[in-house]
Amino acid sequence: MSAISFPVRQLLTFAWLETRCCAFAVALLAGVALSTVLPHLPVARYDLLVLYGVALTAVFRLRGWETGRDLAVIAVCHVVGLAFELVKVSLGSWTYPEPAVLKLAGVPLYGGFLYAAVGSYLCRAWHLLDLKLVRYRAGATTVVAAAIYVNFFSHHWLPDVRWPLAAALLAATAGTRVAFTVGPTRQSMPLALGFALIGFFLWLAENIATYLGAWRYPYQLHGWEPVSWEKIGAWALLISVTFVLVEWARRDRRNGVAEAV
Template identity: 75%
Template sequence: MVTTSIAGPLASSVRQLLDFAWTQTRACAFAIALLSGVAASALLPGLPVARYDLLVAYGVLLTLLFWLRGWENGRDVAVIAVCHVIGLAFELVKVSLGSWSYPEPAVLKFAGVPLYGSFLYAAVGSYVCRAWHLFDLELVRYRPRLTALVAAAVYINFFSHHWLPDARWILAGLLLVVTAGTSAHFTVRGVRRRMPLALSFFLIGFFLWVAENLATYLGAWRYPYQLDGWQPVGMDKIGAWSLLISVTVVLVAVTRQQHGRQKTEDAATVVEGC
């Protein structure tokens, strides 16, 4: 009798966990497809078109597919486009400073950065947008202005620390302060759950680090210590990704707030009309 009473809640928890994992996988669809393309391109025989250039075409086709299938709406595509721009700027500076490199040749390559590189950041934007939809995500007690200000400082610090003192630990502390009490509410199997926003940053950062190890192993790009043979990416990158993901979340949150205000205004107009 006792065993049965325990088994019920345990089975329910397992189903919740599996559903959560499956929904996360669906949210990662663009990233999974992109990395699969990188892996497949590494296995292709010699072609007249450079691998990096093929991946640009593949990334564009993926973007069109997700939009035409309705997996991402116009608002999502706009956010992802901003992620492209932010990512490309990030790549141009970091590659010029030797932080990492794209050693293979390509026609669609500018200042050492292949244009497909920005699709890696677009994949992160796609994940956040799709997760917002699939989990019916809502940020509670969110401080949009303060969080956006710290996120902007985080982004700038990834450039400025090459010439000025690195403020990432200070910014990490500030991010914890401005997100204190902020939680992400989401739905799994009809049950509403919540997670501290700061914890979600860390968990996403961890899985981005795992993805980065896979991507560098497949030759998506190379860190200097990987040029003579692949080596695991240092765990310090978990912290870097945990900070950088705040930029994407802030961007998506802005569009959701604007959409929410528009819905409220439309509803008010309907009521007035009645």
């Protein structure tokens, strides 16, 4: 009996830790959901979500759930994500159809909080799961991640090389493992598998967000449809950009490896 109950306890502990890691993202999605049932207000829904995102950030900092360094890297994720949104929306990849005052070139400022939520997840995972990287090649992974970010823009005019870049990311992270603590035990998994799993859950979150009208793809403008499965791969690649930013912020400059707190 104990041989069965211990793995179950471990699984439940891991699920609870992951839920805590996702606290900002869950709270943000809850706010988006709540905004759909609010009565008509003189303030646009997208603008309310900007204020809500700022309030969430303040709460997490004041409660000590995120450190000052966490907040700085999350802010960078927000800016990087907002730049991504500005280009993609200008090219018609997706739209934010509702009006707003706090909107720049068709992108509401709350759009950056969607990427900040991913940064928050990784920062909290580093704290709560005591993450450490084994055989991590920072230089190679950073170069590939930067190329992946650029390709998400350049493929609109140049050949799309996401598959070669996916192969390059697998090569750069080959042998790299993420060690983490669950209860009394220390576990590990390949970094590439971690990217794939995060990509899947981001795809699920994207389905929920688009259903709630957080943004719309062109094929969703006349009625919601599930987000394409292909987006799982896109997210698995894009998460490498956020991971590189968070890992760099957490790295112990004395020995060149990402520290655990």
